[in-house]
Each structure stands twice: as structure tokens, then as C-alpha cells.
Amino acid sequence: MQFCLILSFISLARALVLPGPSGPHPVSMVIESLTDKGRPDPYAPSSSPHPRRVMTSLFLPINSTAVRSEIRTVPYMTPLVAADYGLLATSVGLPNSTFASFEVNTTYVLAGRRCSNTRDRSNSNIQSKKIPLVIFSPGFGQSRLLYGIMARSMASEGYAVVTIDHPYDASIVEFPDGSFVRNANISTDDDAALEQVIKVRSADVSFVIDQLKDAAVFRRAYDQHKTAIDFDRIVMYGHSLGGATAATAMLSDPRILGGVDLDGRFFNPVLETGLDRPFLLLGRQDHSAQDPTWAALYEKLRGARVEMSVAGTVHSSFTDYPFIVDALKLPKDAAEQVAGSVSGQRMDTVVKSVLAAFCEFVFGSKAAPELLKPGNGPVPELTVVQADLRK
Numbered sequence: 585m586q587f588c589l590i591l592s593f594i595s596l597a598r599a600l601v602l603p604g605p606s607g608p609h610p611v612s613m614v615i616e617s618l619t620d621k622g623r624p625d626p627y628a629p630s631s632s633p634h635p636r637r638v639m640t641s642l643f644l645p646i647n648s649t650a651v652r653s654e655i656r657t658v659p660y661m662t663p664l665v666a667a668d669y670g671l672l673a674t675s676v677g678l679p680n681s682t683f684a685s686f687e688v689n690t691t692y693v694l695a696g697r698r699c700s701n702t703r704d705r706s707n708s709n710i711q712s713k714k715i716p717l718v719i720f721s722p723g724f725g726q727s728r729l730l731y732g733i734m735a736r737s738m739a740s741e742g743y744a745v746v747t748i749d750h751p752y753d754a755s756i757v758e759f760p761d762g763s764f765v766r767n768a769n770i771s772t773d774d775d776a777a778l779e780q781v782i783k784v785r786s787a788d789v790s791f792v793i794d795q796l797k798d799a800a801v802f803r804r805a806y807d808q809h810k811t812a813i814d815f816d817r818i819v820m821y822g823h824s825l826g827g828a829t830a831a832t833a834m835l836s837d838p839r840i841l842g843g844v845d846l847d848g849r850f851f852n853p854v855l856e857t858g859l860d861r862p863f864l865l866l867g868r869q870d871h872s873a874q875d876p877t878w879a880a881l882y883e884k885l886r887g888a889r890v891e892m893s894v895a896g897t898v899h900s901s902f903t904d905y906p907f908i909v910d911a912l913k914l915p916k917d918a919a920e921q922v923a924g925s926v927s928g929q930r931m932d933t934v935v936k937s938v939l940a941a942f943c944e945f946v947f948g949s950k951a952a953p954e955l956l957k958p959g960n961g962p963v964p965e966l967t968v969v970q971a972d973l974r975k
Contacts, residue, residue, distance in 0.1 A: 599687045600911045602660055602733055602904070606932055607740025609645035610653065610691040614805045616640050617759050620791045626784060627752035627768045637765075638788050639749035639757055641728060642796070642805070643739035645715065650810045652694040660686035661729045662758040669730070676918065686911070688732065693808050714814035716947060717796065718939070719840070720747045721785060721833075723824030723848070724772060725755050726903070731823065733904045737932050741940055744813050748792055750785050753825075779851045782825065786833040789820065793839060815839065817947045821939060823902045824848040827865075831881070834859055842946035844939060846902040850877040858884025862946050864956075865890070866938055868897040868924075872969065882970070888945070890956050891969040894934055896925035906931045926965060934965050945973070 605611045618638050625636040646653055661669065661683050670680035720735055722728050728747035739745040751757045751765040758764045770777050796802050797815050806812050819842045820830040827845025831854040834840045843859070847867035855877060863885050865871075865878055871893065872878040882889060894901070900923055907928030909919040919925075926934070941953035952973040955961050961968065 599657075600685055601657065601687050601689060602907055602911055603928065603932075604689050605736040605740030606929075606936070607645075607737060607742070609740045609742060610648060610655075611736045611739045612644050612646055612653070612691045612693055612809065613658075613736075614642040614644065614802070615760065616642070616795075616799075616801055617761070618792065618795050618799070620787075623787065623791070625751070626780075627770075636784075636788070636791075637751060637759070638792065639728065639751075639759060640792055641732065641735070641747045642802070643735050643745045643747075644805070644809050644811060645739050645742050645744075646691055646693065646809060647811070651808070653691045654694060655689050656692050657687050657689050659684070660688050660732065661727070664756055664758045664764050665727050665729055668756045669727075676922075678912070682912070686908070688736075690736075695808075714812045714817075715742055715744050716817035716819070716943060717793075717813050717815065718743045718745045718943065719789060719792070719818065719820040719830075719833075720745065721750070721789065721820070721822035721826030721829040722747070722754070723822075723826055723903070724753055724778070724781070725767065726823070727754055727756070730903050730905075733907050733928075734932065734935060737936050738939055741936065743943070744811075746792060746796065748785075748788055750781075750788055753781050753785075775851060778825065778828075779853075782829050782832045782851055785825075785829040786836055789829065789833040789840075790837045793818065793837070817841065819843065819939075819943050819946055821846060822848065824899065828854070831859060831863065834861060834863070842942060844942060846935070847871060847897075847899050849875045850881045855880055855884065858886055860886045862888035862942070863890075864892065864938070864942050866892045866894065866902075866935070868899065868901065869893045869895055869967075885972075888952075888973050890942075890971040890973070892938065892956075893967045893969055894926065894931075895965045895967070897931075898922075898924040900924075901926060901931055902935065904928075930965065934963055937963055938966070 620636040623636045666684040669683040673682035749757045752768040821844035822830040823846040827848030830843035842862040905923040910928045941955040958968045
């Protein structure tokens, strides 16, 4: 198998452009490094203490009738992050330049207001009112960049979406000034250590919300995009440990009105206390049979609660890997081992449909969307395992 992969991709020299967002709005990207000067980083080396610093990507939907913009092609990952994932690529016989070869198209907003006598109603709503905020936290050891396609796609439906890198538990975080932070020695077999990681991540989330609301750099971005974020409508989702982060962040920050876990297990304190706001669990088939924390948390949820499964998925299906294996045209066996049997486009449709339906419900839909109800829904890969949609 490895020899076949090498033969198949030895000529992987040209750039591969990964799919763009699938919703009605073009999407721009604002990348910022944020420093919490009042919070020492608990994982910083004792020889060089420093304040907690995180990396963020903010994806904003664009009304093309209100602003001038152009499409540009940019690298999918920064150089050091791409090299780090390149080490994983070599383990299955792919070139170490595999992730460096990926690019994405993004929309850049240009100076000056667009003049137009036409009105695109599908785009105009994102400037006529404030848009909701969706926050994302990645899996342990993972970069926020591995989830960029999913985040762009959600933003294209009319949401502001911010993804967060958590230094010292991510394998590597690369900052715009060229500095970087590699992961600390944190054991994934030590629940107490992971609970501390989640606590730090939750503080990161609250700090990012504060910065999105008050920092001048983001206010300038909103002005440039002719848009604004509604900080009274916030939902958070995360993959793996990021799902546990979403649940724990809800405990400490009442601004987060609902949460979604993508195929991750849970930890204290949320297992002990539960949650009183809507929460949704979305994972691979039989996740709850393999992970007792799902049933334990579900019983503790006092608000609306839903458990759903996606046929044909594995743990990494809830990253951008399905798009990546599609772009590489990996052999079926290798592709399914890495990303399950669901294509990138279908995973995009499934995850985005669930997130959008959940946000609609959390933000005040009078009736629960059909997608969240038990029965034969509109997305065949989805099964509602159990649901209680009280508010």
C-alpha cells in the first residue's frame, strides 16, 4: 500500500486548490494573534514565562453588493504547520510536502464602497442586521487550520465563525511574527491533565469573545466589511477535546447560548454539573456505545439535548480530512481509514446542516427544525439517536 501511494503521488508538485465555501455568501478571513496580558500562560517554560497568547481565524460572510472584493489564492496552512502535518503524510507514503501543496481561495475586501444599482437579496441580509457568532475549538494536538474548510462553509451561510489555536496542546502554533510554540508534554491518558487543558482552553474562549467585541483590530474589520456581530447570539462547537471545551466554556461563560460536540468525550466538571442550555452531540456511529461519557452527560443536560450519529464516519471525518483525501484521490481503503467513507462535500453538507439547524433553534426558532427530530430526516447519513427539544 505504501509503495502504491508513493508511486501515485511522487509527482505531487503542483498546488491543489481545496473547495471553497458552499453557501450563498463569499467569505473573507481575518487572522489575528491575541495576547491576554492579564493571564500568565500556565504551560510556558519556567525559564521564559509569558502572557497567554492565542491565534485566531475569523471568517466573515460578505455582501458583494455593499463592498468591493476580489478572490485571492492563499496557502491552506502556514509553513511550519504544513511541515508538521507533512510528517503525518510521510507515515502513509505521501510526500512531506503534501500539506504545503494545498491552497484555498479566499475573498479579500478592498477599500472603498461598491457602487451598484442592483440588489442581491440573498446577500443583503448580512449587512442589514447583526450576524450571529459561532466559535470553534479543535481537537487535542490539532491546528485550527485543519478545520478551515468547515468553518468557511458555515460562515458562508451568514455566520461569523472564529477558530482558535490553543498553544502548548496543539502540536504547533505559528504566529504572524514568525515565532511559534510547540506542544508541551501533556499526557492524553491523564484525565486530570486534560481537565486542566480544557480549563485553560475555556479561558481562551472567553478572552477571544472579549477581544472580538472590544478590540480595535476587529472593530476595523467589521467597519471594512460593513457588518457587525450580535454578541447576544453565540454558539460554540468543537471536535474531540474541542467538544469538551465547548461544554466547559458554557459552564463559565453565560454568553455562550448553546454547544455542539463533534465526536469527543467529556470530562469534569461538566460531567458532574451538567448544563442548563441546549447541547448537541454529533458523532460517528456507535460513539455512545464506545464512550460512556456521552450517556453520563446526556443525563445531566437540563436544557434541550440531542444525540446524532453520521453513518460512514470515523473520528477524523469531522476535520477537513475528507476534503484532503478527495483532493489527493487516495485509494478507497486508505481514504476510508483516514476519513471514513463519506466524501468531503457530503460531510460539509451534513455538519453544516446540523450546525445551522441547531443555531436556528438556539437563537429563537419557535419550532424545532425537522433535522433535529427523531425519524427520517432530510439528510440520509444522519440518525437522531435521542432528542429532548424542550427549551
